[in-house]
Amino acid sequence: MALILVTGASSGLGRHTADALAEDGHDVVVHVRNRDRVADTADTARWKGVITGDLAEPDEIPEVARQAAEFGRFDAVIHNAGTMHVPDAVTVNTLAPYMLTALMDKPARLVHLSSSMHRTGTTDLRELATGTASYSDSKLWVTTLALALAARWEGTVSHAVDPGWVPTRMGGAGAPDDLTAGHRTQEWLATHDDVTPRTGGYWYHRRTQTPHPASRDPEFQARLLQALERRTGIALD
Template sequence: MEKKIILITGATDGIGKITATTLAKQGHTMIIHGRNRSKAATVCEQIKADTGNKNVNYVLADLLSMADIKRMVADLKTKYDRLDILINNAGAFFNKQREITRDGFEKTIALNLFAPFLLMQSLVDLLSKSTSARIINMYSAMHKRGGKPDFNDFQLEKSYKPDRAYGLSKLYLVWMTRHLASELKRNGINNITVNGTHPGAVATNFGQDSDKGFFINMIFKIALNFMDKPEAGAVSSIYLATSQEVEGISGQFYSNKAEVEKPDDKYWSVENEQRVWNYLQKTLKAYL
């Protein structure tokens, strides 16, 4: 496969780090995103040592800050003349008490939905310079567990629960992935594809540090004993980044076994998908 320039968010730990290491072994130029400079630099050196690939660099941003994402994008554009693959891997399951970012956004929606949306929209020009660019969004089987969306309470001021916030953020990400695929096609941009995948239940630190309430905390702790190894969670994202089988395919969703699957469309409609898209465009207009 032609060597690619690949950006992975949340790549200093867990599935993101495993994905980055595997792709670096294949000889691709890797851009590791992290929040902490020291940790990101250490991970880059580890990957270089483990793979022999010296083309491993990092970028820094707090993805809870839309302004910081904008700054990171500007930094990327000064360093790279194209981007071939964007893997929106970063995500989180937050606390039982609703929290907001410095921008005033609910944290789960901000990180799991707003951040990948802003990155995709802001990096389209770099991606369009690739002969064949791919966007890979990490959703979750939890998109089935958020309950019925309330578009009058998008920021969950009235109905916040950590599992609802996480589930809805991933449901909206499914809809956004599908919509972006259609938007690109409508605009005649045929060299960028966008697909989604989920890692399945794997034993990482995901969600272990947040206080989700006693019952959910206990489930997260016990479940670790029954989960697959973290390497299993990276299979589908690596497949979507490198396989010739998905060349030109867009708007699809893949299981943790790298097989096409249909997401839960119980609450989906063309109108609801458009509502989410319009909300994102309006809410993040200042950062686009």
């Protein structure tokens, strides 16, 4: 069984992912913005632990990484936390996965939640520096981060997942996609070896799709990593 961290797990896709992994017997650590969001002891009993911190606040992200380190090296980290609200989108959706990845021990597997909307994101990284980036921008950048890590970290598998437009608080009650299918792919990528491609895939419902061309461009990947390092003051190993 695997030790797995799921960020943004108080509700929606993150919560469903964490619960399903725990039901399968994995040791699941959930991240939530504050502990009040998982106050039910019957819920928390199924997980190995709960860590807290607001990923919209860059100063709190290192503390989230410190809490996670108390559990040791994770077999998988699922970067599920997300928001559509500007200006928080770039911090939660892009900076937080980057900073947590840079500050934590390298896991065996990384899973980053993307969106089909990443295809309309900009490659103008000045938007990252100013904090005015849109949701689509932030999802293009986190997709690029996932594929850049796949190309650079030989010992770590890294994928991006489009969970679909699912009926969560973010997606809305009328969202047309299947909620269960929306979280099954990240569970599978976090726990299975029989995945092709082994690393660097962009997935939708356990099938690979073609992401924005920039996300696979080594030059854009390098520019993004440099911009993230400048913005955060933290370098990847």
